Amino acid sequence: MNNGRFATSIHILTLLEQAGEELLSSEYLASSININPVLVRKEVSNLRNHGxxxxxxxxxxxxxxxxxxxxxxxxxxxxxxRNESLLGYNKNEPNPACPVGRQINQHLDELYDIAELAVLQKLGNITLAEFCHRFK
Amino acid sequence: MNNGRFATSIHILTLLEQAGEELLSSEYLASSININPVLVRKEVSNLRNHGxxxxxxxxxxxxxxxxxxxxxxxxxxxxxxRNESLLGYNKNEPNPACPVGRQINQHLDELYDIAELAVLQKLGNITLAEFCHRFK
DNA sequence: TCATTCTGTAATTTTAATTATTACAGTACA
DNA sequence: TGTACTGTAATAATTAAAATTACAGAATGA
Structure with missing residues:
Protein backbone atom coordinates (compact mmCIF):
# COMPACT_ATOMS: atom_id res chain seq x y z
CA MET A 1 0.00 0.00 0.00
CA ASN A 2 2.28 2.75 -1.18
CA ASN A 3 -0.28 5.00 -2.74
CA GLY A 4 -2.03 7.72 -0.84
CA ARG A 5 -5.33 6.00 -0.20
CA PHE A 6 -4.92 5.41 3.52
CA ALA A 7 -3.76 8.98 4.02
CA THR A 8 -6.63 10.26 1.90
CA SER A 9 -9.23 8.29 3.81
CA ILE A 10 -7.90 9.33 7.20
CA HIS A 11 -7.85 12.92 6.00
CA ILE A 12 -11.45 12.72 4.80
CA LEU A 13 -12.64 11.13 8.03
CA THR A 14 -10.82 13.70 10.13
CA LEU A 15 -12.44 16.55 8.24
CA LEU A 16 -15.86 14.95 8.59
CA GLU A 17 -15.34 14.46 12.31
CA GLN A 18 -14.37 18.10 12.78
CA ALA A 19 -17.39 19.20 10.80
CA GLY A 20 -19.79 17.45 13.12
CA GLU A 21 -23.32 17.63 11.72
CA GLU A 22 -22.32 19.76 8.77
CA LEU A 23 -22.12 18.09 5.37
CA LEU A 24 -18.86 18.54 3.47
CA SER A 25 -18.70 18.52 -0.33
CA SER A 26 -16.12 16.61 -2.31
CA GLU A 27 -14.88 19.95 -3.56
CA TYR A 28 -14.20 21.12 -0.03
CA LEU A 29 -12.57 17.87 1.04
CA ALA A 30 -10.44 17.87 -2.10
CA SER A 31 -9.18 21.36 -1.45
CA SER A 32 -7.93 20.43 2.01
CA ILE A 33 -6.27 17.23 0.80
CA ASN A 34 -5.15 18.91 -2.40
CA ILE A 35 -6.28 16.17 -4.75
CA ASN A 36 -8.90 15.97 -7.43
CA PRO A 37 -12.55 15.97 -6.26
CA VAL A 38 -13.30 12.90 -8.34
CA LEU A 39 -10.74 10.96 -6.38
CA VAL A 40 -12.37 12.14 -3.19
CA ARG A 41 -15.76 10.96 -4.39
CA LYS A 42 -14.28 7.57 -5.21
CA GLU A 43 -12.68 7.32 -1.81
CA VAL A 44 -15.85 8.47 -0.08
CA SER A 45 -17.72 5.87 -2.07
CA ASN A 46 -15.37 3.22 -0.77
CA LEU A 47 -15.71 4.42 2.82
CA ARG A 48 -19.46 4.42 2.39
CA ASN A 49 -19.36 0.82 1.17
CA HIS A 50 -17.53 0.01 4.36
CA GLY A 51 -20.13 1.74 6.51
CA ARG A 82 -6.32 -2.42 1.82
CA ASN A 83 -5.69 -3.77 -1.63
CA GLU A 84 -2.25 -5.26 -2.07
CA SER A 85 0.01 -6.68 0.57
CA LEU A 86 1.74 -4.51 3.11
CA LEU A 87 5.31 -5.26 2.05
CA GLY A 88 4.96 -5.94 -1.66
CA TYR A 89 5.65 -8.72 -4.11
CA ASN A 90 7.43 -8.76 -7.41
CA LYS A 91 5.26 -8.37 -10.45
CA ASN A 92 6.73 -11.35 -12.23
CA GLU A 93 6.20 -14.91 -11.09
CA PRO A 94 9.38 -16.34 -9.62
CA ASN A 95 10.99 -19.19 -11.52
CA PRO A 96 8.99 -22.35 -10.74
CA ALA A 97 11.96 -24.48 -11.75
CA CYS A 98 13.91 -23.12 -8.81
CA PRO A 99 13.18 -24.65 -5.39
CA VAL A 100 13.33 -21.22 -3.79
CA GLY A 101 11.42 -19.45 -6.52
CA ARG A 102 8.73 -22.10 -6.36
CA GLN A 103 8.03 -21.52 -2.66
CA ILE A 104 9.05 -17.96 -1.95
CA ASN A 105 5.67 -16.31 -2.31
CA GLN A 106 3.98 -18.77 -0.02
CA HIS A 107 6.55 -18.04 2.68
CA LEU A 108 6.37 -14.31 2.08
CA ASP A 109 2.61 -14.62 2.54
CA GLU A 110 3.12 -16.03 6.01
CA LEU A 111 5.51 -13.23 6.83
CA TYR A 112 3.19 -10.54 5.53
CA ASP A 113 0.29 -11.96 7.46
CA ILE A 114 2.29 -11.65 10.65
CA ALA A 115 3.29 -8.09 9.84
CA GLU A 116 -0.19 -7.06 8.84
CA LEU A 117 -1.78 -8.53 11.93
CA ALA A 118 0.64 -6.53 14.04
CA VAL A 119 -0.37 -3.35 12.23
CA LEU A 120 -4.06 -4.15 12.51
CA GLN A 121 -3.63 -4.77 16.20
CA LYS A 122 -2.01 -1.38 16.70
CA LEU A 123 -4.53 0.45 14.53
CA GLY A 124 -7.32 -1.41 16.27
CA ASN A 125 -6.33 0.33 19.48
CA ILE A 126 -6.85 3.80 18.09
CA THR A 127 -10.24 5.28 17.33
CA LEU A 128 -10.91 8.07 14.89
CA ALA A 129 -12.09 10.13 17.86
CA GLU A 130 -8.72 9.74 19.56
CA PHE A 131 -6.89 10.56 16.37
CA CYS A 132 -8.98 13.66 15.73
CA HIS A 133 -8.49 14.83 19.26
CA ARG A 134 -4.88 15.59 18.37
CA PHE A 135 -6.04 18.34 16.05
CA LYS A 136 -7.63 20.36 18.77
CA MET B 1 6.70 0.15 0.37
CA ASN B 2 4.62 -1.32 -2.37
CA ASN B 3 7.32 -2.14 -4.84
CA GLY B 4 9.05 -5.49 -4.88
CA ARG B 5 12.25 -4.53 -3.10
CA PHE B 6 11.59 -6.32 0.17
CA ALA B 7 10.52 -9.45 -1.67
CA THR B 8 13.54 -9.21 -3.95
CA SER B 9 15.96 -8.84 -1.07
CA ILE B 10 14.48 -11.71 0.89
CA HIS B 11 14.61 -13.84 -2.23
CA ILE B 12 18.26 -12.99 -2.84
CA LEU B 13 19.23 -13.70 0.76
CA THR B 14 17.37 -16.98 0.74
CA LEU B 15 19.18 -18.11 -2.39
CA LEU B 16 22.53 -17.09 -0.91
CA GLU B 17 21.78 -18.96 2.29
CA GLN B 18 20.90 -22.12 0.40
CA ALA B 19 24.06 -21.83 -1.66
CA GLY B 20 26.31 -21.86 1.39
CA GLU B 21 29.92 -21.19 0.41
CA GLU B 22 29.13 -21.05 -3.29
CA LEU B 23 29.07 -17.66 -5.01
CA LEU B 24 25.94 -16.84 -6.97
CA SER B 25 25.97 -14.51 -9.97
CA SER B 26 23.46 -11.76 -10.53
CA GLU B 27 22.38 -13.64 -13.63
CA TYR B 28 21.56 -16.72 -11.60
CA LEU B 29 19.75 -14.78 -8.87
CA ALA B 30 17.80 -12.85 -11.48
CA SER B 31 16.62 -16.02 -13.17
CA SER B 32 15.15 -17.36 -9.94
CA ILE B 33 13.46 -14.08 -9.06
CA ASN B 34 12.56 -13.44 -12.68
CA ILE B 35 13.72 -9.86 -12.81
CA ASN B 36 16.49 -8.08 -14.66
CA PRO B 37 20.07 -8.82 -13.49
CA VAL B 38 20.84 -5.11 -13.23
CA LEU B 39 18.09 -4.74 -10.65
CA VAL B 40 19.61 -7.65 -8.74
CA ARG B 41 23.01 -6.01 -8.75
CA LYS B 42 21.47 -2.79 -7.46
CA GLU B 43 19.69 -4.66 -4.71
CA VAL B 44 22.80 -6.67 -3.84
CA SER B 45 24.69 -3.42 -3.74
CA ASN B 46 22.20 -2.08 -1.22
CA LEU B 47 22.37 -5.23 0.89
CA ARG B 48 26.15 -5.00 0.79
CA ASN B 49 26.02 -1.41 2.02
CA HIS B 50 23.99 -2.69 4.93
CA GLY B 51 26.49 -5.39 5.73
CA ARG B 82 12.91 0.91 3.66
CA ASN B 83 12.45 4.07 1.69
CA GLU B 84 9.03 5.58 1.98
CA SER B 85 6.58 5.16 4.78
CA LEU B 86 4.74 1.94 5.38
CA LEU B 87 1.24 3.24 4.74
CA GLY B 88 1.83 6.03 2.24
CA TYR B 89 1.27 9.75 1.93
CA ASN B 90 -0.31 11.82 -0.76
CA LYS B 91 2.04 13.28 -3.31
CA ASN B 92 0.68 16.76 -2.97
CA GLU B 93 1.09 18.89 0.10
CA PRO B 94 -2.20 19.25 1.97
CA ASN B 95 -3.69 22.73 2.10
CA PRO B 96 -1.79 24.69 4.76
CA ALA B 97 -4.72 27.09 5.08
CA CYS B 98 -6.82 24.27 6.47
CA PRO B 99 -6.36 23.39 10.15
CA VAL B 100 -6.56 19.70 9.33
CA GLY B 101 -4.45 19.89 6.20
CA ARG B 102 -1.82 21.82 8.09
CA GLN B 103 -1.36 19.10 10.70
CA ILE B 104 -2.39 15.87 9.05
CA ASN B 105 1.04 14.69 7.95
CA GLN B 106 2.55 15.19 11.34
CA HIS B 107 -0.18 13.06 12.90
CA LEU B 108 0.07 10.45 10.18
CA ASP B 109 3.79 10.30 10.96
CA GLU B 110 3.03 9.35 14.54
CA LEU B 111 0.62 6.69 13.36
CA TYR B 112 3.05 5.26 10.84
CA ASP B 113 5.81 5.15 13.42
CA ILE B 114 3.59 3.03 15.64
CA ALA B 115 2.71 0.71 12.78
CA GLU B 116 6.27 0.42 11.59
CA LEU B 117 7.62 -0.31 15.04
CA ALA B 118 5.12 -3.14 15.35
CA VAL B 119 6.32 -4.59 12.06
CA LEU B 120 9.96 -4.20 13.02
CA GLN B 121 9.29 -5.92 16.30
CA LYS B 122 7.72 -8.90 14.53
CA LEU B 123 10.42 -9.09 11.87
CA GLY B 124 13.06 -8.70 14.56
CA ASN B 125 11.93 -12.01 16.00
CA ILE B 126 12.64 -13.94 12.81
CA THR B 127 16.11 -14.69 11.53
CA LEU B 128 17.02 -15.42 7.94
CA ALA B 129 18.08 -18.87 9.10
CA GLU B 130 14.61 -19.56 10.48
CA PHE B 131 12.99 -18.24 7.35
CA CYS B 132 15.20 -20.35 5.08
CA HIS B 133 14.56 -23.43 7.13
CA ARG B 134 11.03 -23.43 5.75
CA PHE B 135 12.38 -24.23 2.31
CA LYS B 136 13.90 -27.52 3.37
C1' DT C 1 49.28 -10.73 -21.64
C1' DC C 2 44.80 -11.03 -23.06
C1' DA C 3 40.23 -13.09 -23.76
C1' DT C 4 36.60 -14.20 -20.74
C1' DT C 5 33.30 -13.60 -17.26
C1' DC C 6 31.90 -11.38 -13.82
C1' DT C 7 30.35 -6.71 -11.08
C1' DG C 8 29.15 -1.55 -10.82
C1' DT C 9 26.75 1.98 -12.47
C1' DA C 10 24.87 5.54 -15.54
C1' DA C 11 21.62 6.54 -19.05
C1' DT C 12 17.66 5.50 -21.43
C1' DT C 13 13.44 3.19 -22.68
C1' DT C 14 9.42 0.70 -21.60
C1' DT C 15 5.71 -0.50 -18.81
C1' DA C 16 2.52 -0.02 -15.21
C1' DA C 17 0.27 2.47 -11.57
C1' DT C 18 -1.49 6.63 -9.89
C1' DT C 19 -3.64 10.82 -10.27
C1' DA C 20 -6.04 14.32 -12.86
C1' DT C 21 -9.37 15.71 -16.03
C1' DT C 22 -13.49 15.76 -18.81
C1' DA C 23 -18.04 14.68 -19.35
C1' DC C 24 -22.49 13.85 -18.19
C1' DA C 25 -26.52 11.49 -15.96
C1' DG C 26 -29.04 11.46 -11.64
C1' DT C 27 -30.59 13.60 -7.21
C1' DA C 28 -32.25 17.17 -4.16
C1' DC C 29 -33.48 21.59 -3.19
C1' DA C 30 -35.59 26.12 -3.19
C1' DT D 1 -36.81 24.56 -13.36
C1' DG D 2 -32.16 26.24 -12.56
C1' DT D 3 -28.56 25.33 -9.43
C1' DA D 4 -25.41 22.61 -6.86
C1' DC D 5 -24.37 18.65 -5.55
C1' DT D 6 -22.95 13.18 -6.14
C1' DG D 7 -21.77 8.94 -9.02
C1' DT D 8 -19.26 7.05 -12.34
C1' DA D 9 -17.16 6.07 -16.82
C1' DA D 10 -13.71 7.22 -20.02
C1' DT D 11 -9.57 9.24 -21.11
C1' DA D 12 -5.29 11.77 -20.53
C1' DA D 13 -1.31 13.12 -18.03
C1' DT D 14 2.02 12.24 -14.76
C1' DT D 15 4.93 9.61 -11.98
C1' DA D 16 7.13 5.51 -10.37
C1' DA D 17 8.99 1.00 -11.26
C1' DA D 18 11.28 -2.16 -14.00
C1' DA D 19 13.83 -3.41 -18.05
C1' DT D 20 17.31 -2.61 -21.18
C1' DT D 21 21.53 -0.95 -23.19
C1' DA D 22 26.08 0.21 -22.69
C1' DC D 23 30.43 0.15 -21.08
C1' DA D 24 34.27 0.62 -17.62
C1' DG D 25 36.68 -2.03 -14.14
C1' DA D 26 38.04 -6.37 -11.60
C1' DA D 27 39.55 -11.09 -11.25
C1' DT D 28 40.72 -15.31 -13.42
C1' DG D 29 43.30 -18.43 -15.98
C1' DA D 30 44.89 -20.12 -20.53
Whole structure:
Protein backbone atom coordinates (compact mmCIF):
# COMPACT_ATOMS: atom_id res chain seq x y z
CA MET A 1 0.00 0.00 0.00
CA ASN A 2 2.28 2.75 -1.18
CA ASN A 3 -0.28 5.00 -2.74
CA GLY A 4 -2.03 7.72 -0.84
CA ARG A 5 -5.33 6.00 -0.20
CA PHE A 6 -4.92 5.41 3.52
CA ALA A 7 -3.76 8.98 4.02
CA THR A 8 -6.63 10.26 1.90
CA SER A 9 -9.23 8.29 3.81
CA ILE A 10 -7.90 9.33 7.20
CA HIS A 11 -7.85 12.92 6.00
CA ILE A 12 -11.45 12.72 4.80
CA LEU A 13 -12.64 11.13 8.03
CA THR A 14 -10.82 13.70 10.13
CA LEU A 15 -12.44 16.55 8.24
CA LEU A 16 -15.86 14.95 8.59
CA GLU A 17 -15.34 14.46 12.31
CA GLN A 18 -14.37 18.10 12.78
CA ALA A 19 -17.39 19.20 10.80
CA GLY A 20 -19.79 17.45 13.12
CA GLU A 21 -23.32 17.63 11.72
CA GLU A 22 -22.32 19.76 8.77
CA LEU A 23 -22.12 18.09 5.37
CA LEU A 24 -18.86 18.54 3.47
CA SER A 25 -18.70 18.52 -0.33
CA SER A 26 -16.12 16.61 -2.31
CA GLU A 27 -14.88 19.95 -3.56
CA TYR A 28 -14.20 21.12 -0.03
CA LEU A 29 -12.57 17.87 1.04
CA ALA A 30 -10.44 17.87 -2.10
CA SER A 31 -9.18 21.36 -1.45
CA SER A 32 -7.93 20.43 2.01
CA ILE A 33 -6.27 17.23 0.80
CA ASN A 34 -5.15 18.91 -2.40
CA ILE A 35 -6.28 16.17 -4.75
CA ASN A 36 -8.90 15.97 -7.43
CA PRO A 37 -12.55 15.97 -6.26
CA VAL A 38 -13.30 12.90 -8.34
CA LEU A 39 -10.74 10.96 -6.38
CA VAL A 40 -12.37 12.14 -3.19
CA ARG A 41 -15.76 10.96 -4.39
CA LYS A 42 -14.28 7.57 -5.21
CA GLU A 43 -12.68 7.32 -1.81
CA VAL A 44 -15.85 8.47 -0.08
CA SER A 45 -17.72 5.87 -2.07
CA ASN A 46 -15.37 3.22 -0.77
CA LEU A 47 -15.71 4.42 2.82
CA ARG A 48 -19.46 4.42 2.39
CA ASN A 49 -19.36 0.82 1.17
CA HIS A 50 -17.53 0.01 4.36
CA GLY A 51 -20.13 1.74 6.51
CA UNK A 52 -17.90 4.54 7.73
CA UNK A 53 -19.39 7.45 5.84
CA UNK A 54 -22.81 8.46 4.58
CA UNK A 55 -23.63 10.85 1.78
CA UNK A 56 -26.49 13.01 0.83
CA UNK A 57 -26.83 13.64 -2.88
CA UNK A 58 -28.09 16.70 -4.67
CA UNK A 59 -27.92 20.37 -3.85
CA UNK A 60 -26.44 21.16 -0.43
CA UNK A 61 -25.40 17.52 -0.32
CA UNK A 62 -22.15 16.13 0.95
CA UNK A 63 -20.73 13.58 3.34
CA UNK A 64 -20.75 12.95 7.05
CA UNK A 65 -19.65 10.20 9.41
CA UNK A 66 -21.99 7.22 9.36
CA UNK A 67 -21.31 6.56 13.04
CA UNK A 68 -19.64 8.24 16.00
CA UNK A 69 -15.90 8.70 15.60
CA UNK A 70 -15.40 6.82 18.85
CA UNK A 71 -16.80 3.75 17.14
CA UNK A 72 -14.49 3.92 14.16
CA UNK A 73 -11.15 2.23 14.62
CA UNK A 74 -8.24 3.15 12.41
CA UNK A 75 -7.95 -0.56 11.65
CA UNK A 76 -11.37 -0.26 9.97
CA UNK A 77 -9.92 2.41 7.72
CA UNK A 78 -6.92 0.27 6.94
CA UNK A 79 -9.17 -2.65 6.03
CA UNK A 80 -11.31 -0.39 3.88
CA UNK A 81 -8.43 0.75 1.70
CA ARG A 82 -6.32 -2.42 1.82
CA ASN A 83 -5.69 -3.77 -1.63
CA GLU A 84 -2.25 -5.26 -2.07
CA SER A 85 0.01 -6.68 0.57
CA LEU A 86 1.74 -4.51 3.11
CA LEU A 87 5.31 -5.26 2.05
CA GLY A 88 4.96 -5.94 -1.66
CA TYR A 89 5.65 -8.72 -4.11
CA ASN A 90 7.43 -8.76 -7.41
CA LYS A 91 5.26 -8.37 -10.45
CA ASN A 92 6.73 -11.35 -12.23
CA GLU A 93 6.20 -14.91 -11.09
CA PRO A 94 9.38 -16.34 -9.62
CA ASN A 95 10.99 -19.19 -11.52
CA PRO A 96 8.99 -22.35 -10.74
CA ALA A 97 11.96 -24.48 -11.75
CA CYS A 98 13.91 -23.12 -8.81
CA PRO A 99 13.18 -24.65 -5.39
CA VAL A 100 13.33 -21.22 -3.79
CA GLY A 101 11.42 -19.45 -6.52
CA ARG A 102 8.73 -22.10 -6.36
CA GLN A 103 8.03 -21.52 -2.66
CA ILE A 104 9.05 -17.96 -1.95
CA ASN A 105 5.67 -16.31 -2.31
CA GLN A 106 3.98 -18.77 -0.02
CA HIS A 107 6.55 -18.04 2.68
CA LEU A 108 6.37 -14.31 2.08
CA ASP A 109 2.61 -14.62 2.54
CA GLU A 110 3.12 -16.03 6.01
CA LEU A 111 5.51 -13.23 6.83
CA TYR A 112 3.19 -10.54 5.53
CA ASP A 113 0.29 -11.96 7.46
CA ILE A 114 2.29 -11.65 10.65
CA ALA A 115 3.29 -8.09 9.84
CA GLU A 116 -0.19 -7.06 8.84
CA LEU A 117 -1.78 -8.53 11.93
CA ALA A 118 0.64 -6.53 14.04
CA VAL A 119 -0.37 -3.35 12.23
CA LEU A 120 -4.06 -4.15 12.51
CA GLN A 121 -3.63 -4.77 16.20
CA LYS A 122 -2.01 -1.38 16.70
CA LEU A 123 -4.53 0.45 14.53
CA GLY A 124 -7.32 -1.41 16.27
CA ASN A 125 -6.33 0.33 19.48
CA ILE A 126 -6.85 3.80 18.09
CA THR A 127 -10.24 5.28 17.33
CA LEU A 128 -10.91 8.07 14.89
CA ALA A 129 -12.09 10.13 17.86
CA GLU A 130 -8.72 9.74 19.56
CA PHE A 131 -6.89 10.56 16.37
CA CYS A 132 -8.98 13.66 15.73
CA HIS A 133 -8.49 14.83 19.26
CA ARG A 134 -4.88 15.59 18.37
CA PHE A 135 -6.04 18.34 16.05
CA LYS A 136 -7.63 20.36 18.77
CA MET B 1 6.70 0.15 0.37
CA ASN B 2 4.62 -1.32 -2.37
CA ASN B 3 7.32 -2.14 -4.84
CA GLY B 4 9.05 -5.49 -4.88
CA ARG B 5 12.25 -4.53 -3.10
CA PHE B 6 11.59 -6.32 0.17
CA ALA B 7 10.52 -9.45 -1.67
CA THR B 8 13.54 -9.21 -3.95
CA SER B 9 15.96 -8.84 -1.07
CA ILE B 10 14.48 -11.71 0.89
CA HIS B 11 14.61 -13.84 -2.23
CA ILE B 12 18.26 -12.99 -2.84
CA LEU B 13 19.23 -13.70 0.76
CA THR B 14 17.37 -16.98 0.74
CA LEU B 15 19.18 -18.11 -2.39
CA LEU B 16 22.53 -17.09 -0.91
CA GLU B 17 21.78 -18.96 2.29
CA GLN B 18 20.90 -22.12 0.40
CA ALA B 19 24.06 -21.83 -1.66
CA GLY B 20 26.31 -21.86 1.39
CA GLU B 21 29.92 -21.19 0.41
CA GLU B 22 29.13 -21.05 -3.29
CA LEU B 23 29.07 -17.66 -5.01
CA LEU B 24 25.94 -16.84 -6.97
CA SER B 25 25.97 -14.51 -9.97
CA SER B 26 23.46 -11.76 -10.53
CA GLU B 27 22.38 -13.64 -13.63
CA TYR B 28 21.56 -16.72 -11.60
CA LEU B 29 19.75 -14.78 -8.87
CA ALA B 30 17.80 -12.85 -11.48
CA SER B 31 16.62 -16.02 -13.17
CA SER B 32 15.15 -17.36 -9.94
CA ILE B 33 13.46 -14.08 -9.06
CA ASN B 34 12.56 -13.44 -12.68
CA ILE B 35 13.72 -9.86 -12.81
CA ASN B 36 16.49 -8.08 -14.66
CA PRO B 37 20.07 -8.82 -13.49
CA VAL B 38 20.84 -5.11 -13.23
CA LEU B 39 18.09 -4.74 -10.65
CA VAL B 40 19.61 -7.65 -8.74
CA ARG B 41 23.01 -6.01 -8.75
CA LYS B 42 21.47 -2.79 -7.46
CA GLU B 43 19.69 -4.66 -4.71
CA VAL B 44 22.80 -6.67 -3.84
CA SER B 45 24.69 -3.42 -3.74
CA ASN B 46 22.20 -2.08 -1.22
CA LEU B 47 22.37 -5.23 0.89
CA ARG B 48 26.15 -5.00 0.79
CA ASN B 49 26.02 -1.41 2.02
CA HIS B 50 23.99 -2.69 4.93
CA GLY B 51 26.49 -5.39 5.73
CA UNK B 52 24.28 -8.34 4.86
CA UNK B 53 25.97 -9.52 1.69
CA UNK B 54 29.49 -9.58 0.29
CA UNK B 55 30.51 -9.74 -3.33
CA UNK B 56 33.53 -10.87 -5.26
CA UNK B 57 34.04 -9.07 -8.54
CA UNK B 58 35.47 -10.42 -11.77
CA UNK B 59 35.40 -13.82 -13.37
CA UNK B 60 33.81 -16.53 -11.22
CA UNK B 61 32.64 -13.73 -8.98
CA UNK B 62 29.28 -13.40 -7.29
CA UNK B 63 27.66 -12.84 -3.94
CA UNK B 64 27.44 -14.62 -0.62
CA UNK B 65 26.12 -13.85 2.85
CA UNK B 66 28.36 -11.48 4.78
CA UNK B 67 27.45 -13.20 8.03
CA UNK B 68 25.69 -16.33 9.26
CA UNK B 69 21.98 -16.42 8.43
CA UNK B 70 21.24 -16.89 12.12
CA UNK B 71 22.65 -13.43 12.72
CA UNK B 72 20.50 -11.73 10.11
CA UNK B 73 17.09 -10.63 11.29
CA UNK B 74 14.33 -9.99 8.80
CA UNK B 75 14.00 -6.57 10.43
CA UNK B 76 17.50 -5.85 9.14
CA UNK B 77 16.27 -6.57 5.64
CA UNK B 78 13.26 -4.34 6.13
CA UNK B 79 15.47 -1.52 7.33
CA UNK B 80 17.79 -2.03 4.37
CA UNK B 81 15.08 -1.57 1.78
CA ARG B 82 12.91 0.91 3.66
CA ASN B 83 12.45 4.07 1.69
CA GLU B 84 9.03 5.58 1.98
CA SER B 85 6.58 5.16 4.78
CA LEU B 86 4.74 1.94 5.38
CA LEU B 87 1.24 3.24 4.74
CA GLY B 88 1.83 6.03 2.24
CA TYR B 89 1.27 9.75 1.93
CA ASN B 90 -0.31 11.82 -0.76
CA LYS B 91 2.04 13.28 -3.31
CA ASN B 92 0.68 16.76 -2.97
CA GLU B 93 1.09 18.89 0.10
CA PRO B 94 -2.20 19.25 1.97
CA ASN B 95 -3.69 22.73 2.10
CA PRO B 96 -1.79 24.69 4.76
CA ALA B 97 -4.72 27.09 5.08
CA CYS B 98 -6.82 24.27 6.47
CA PRO B 99 -6.36 23.39 10.15
CA VAL B 100 -6.56 19.70 9.33
CA GLY B 101 -4.45 19.89 6.20
CA ARG B 102 -1.82 21.82 8.09
CA GLN B 103 -1.36 19.10 10.70
CA ILE B 104 -2.39 15.87 9.05
CA ASN B 105 1.04 14.69 7.95
CA GLN B 106 2.55 15.19 11.34
CA HIS B 107 -0.18 13.06 12.90
CA LEU B 108 0.07 10.45 10.18
CA ASP B 109 3.79 10.30 10.96
CA GLU B 110 3.03 9.35 14.54
CA LEU B 111 0.62 6.69 13.36
CA TYR B 112 3.05 5.26 10.84
CA ASP B 113 5.81 5.15 13.42
CA ILE B 114 3.59 3.03 15.64
CA ALA B 115 2.71 0.71 12.78
CA GLU B 116 6.27 0.42 11.59
CA LEU B 117 7.62 -0.31 15.04
CA ALA B 118 5.12 -3.14 15.35
CA VAL B 119 6.32 -4.59 12.06
CA LEU B 120 9.96 -4.20 13.02
CA GLN B 121 9.29 -5.92 16.30
CA LYS B 122 7.72 -8.90 14.53
CA LEU B 123 10.42 -9.09 11.87
CA GLY B 124 13.06 -8.70 14.56
CA ASN B 125 11.93 -12.01 16.00
CA ILE B 126 12.64 -13.94 12.81
CA THR B 127 16.11 -14.69 11.53
CA LEU B 128 17.02 -15.42 7.94
CA ALA B 129 18.08 -18.87 9.10
CA GLU B 130 14.61 -19.56 10.48
CA PHE B 131 12.99 -18.24 7.35
CA CYS B 132 15.20 -20.35 5.08
CA HIS B 133 14.56 -23.43 7.13
CA ARG B 134 11.03 -23.43 5.75
CA PHE B 135 12.38 -24.23 2.31
CA LYS B 136 13.90 -27.52 3.37
C1' DT C 1 49.28 -10.73 -21.64
C1' DC C 2 44.80 -11.03 -23.06
C1' DA C 3 40.23 -13.09 -23.76
C1' DT C 4 36.60 -14.20 -20.74
C1' DT C 5 33.30 -13.60 -17.26
C1' DC C 6 31.90 -11.38 -13.82
C1' DT C 7 30.35 -6.71 -11.08
C1' DG C 8 29.15 -1.55 -10.82
C1' DT C 9 26.75 1.98 -12.47
C1' DA C 10 24.87 5.54 -15.54
C1' DA C 11 21.62 6.54 -19.05
C1' DT C 12 17.66 5.50 -21.43
C1' DT C 13 13.44 3.19 -22.68
C1' DT C 14 9.42 0.70 -21.60
C1' DT C 15 5.71 -0.50 -18.81
C1' DA C 16 2.52 -0.02 -15.21
C1' DA C 17 0.27 2.47 -11.57
C1' DT C 18 -1.49 6.63 -9.89
C1' DT C 19 -3.64 10.82 -10.27
C1' DA C 20 -6.04 14.32 -12.86
C1' DT C 21 -9.37 15.71 -16.03
C1' DT C 22 -13.49 15.76 -18.81
C1' DA C 23 -18.04 14.68 -19.35
C1' DC C 24 -22.49 13.85 -18.19
C1' DA C 25 -26.52 11.49 -15.96
C1' DG C 26 -29.04 11.46 -11.64
C1' DT C 27 -30.59 13.60 -7.21
C1' DA C 28 -32.25 17.17 -4.16
C1' DC C 29 -33.48 21.59 -3.19
C1' DA C 30 -35.59 26.12 -3.19
C1' DT D 1 -36.81 24.56 -13.36
C1' DG D 2 -32.16 26.24 -12.56
C1' DT D 3 -28.56 25.33 -9.43
C1' DA D 4 -25.41 22.61 -6.86
C1' DC D 5 -24.37 18.65 -5.55
C1' DT D 6 -22.95 13.18 -6.14
C1' DG D 7 -21.77 8.94 -9.02
C1' DT D 8 -19.26 7.05 -12.34
C1' DA D 9 -17.16 6.07 -16.82
C1' DA D 10 -13.71 7.22 -20.02
C1' DT D 11 -9.57 9.24 -21.11
C1' DA D 12 -5.29 11.77 -20.53
C1' DA D 13 -1.31 13.12 -18.03
C1' DT D 14 2.02 12.24 -14.76
C1' DT D 15 4.93 9.61 -11.98
C1' DA D 16 7.13 5.51 -10.37
C1' DA D 17 8.99 1.00 -11.26
C1' DA D 18 11.28 -2.16 -14.00
C1' DA D 19 13.83 -3.41 -18.05
C1' DT D 20 17.31 -2.61 -21.18
C1' DT D 21 21.53 -0.95 -23.19
C1' DA D 22 26.08 0.21 -22.69
C1' DC D 23 30.43 0.15 -21.08
C1' DA D 24 34.27 0.62 -17.62
C1' DG D 25 36.68 -2.03 -14.14
C1' DA D 26 38.04 -6.37 -11.60
C1' DA D 27 39.55 -11.09 -11.25
C1' DT D 28 40.72 -15.31 -13.42
C1' DG D 29 43.30 -18.43 -15.98
C1' DA D 30 44.89 -20.12 -20.53
Missing amino acids: LVATKEGKNGGSYLAKPAAQIKLADVYKAV | LVATKEGKNGGSYLAKPAAQIKLADVYKAV
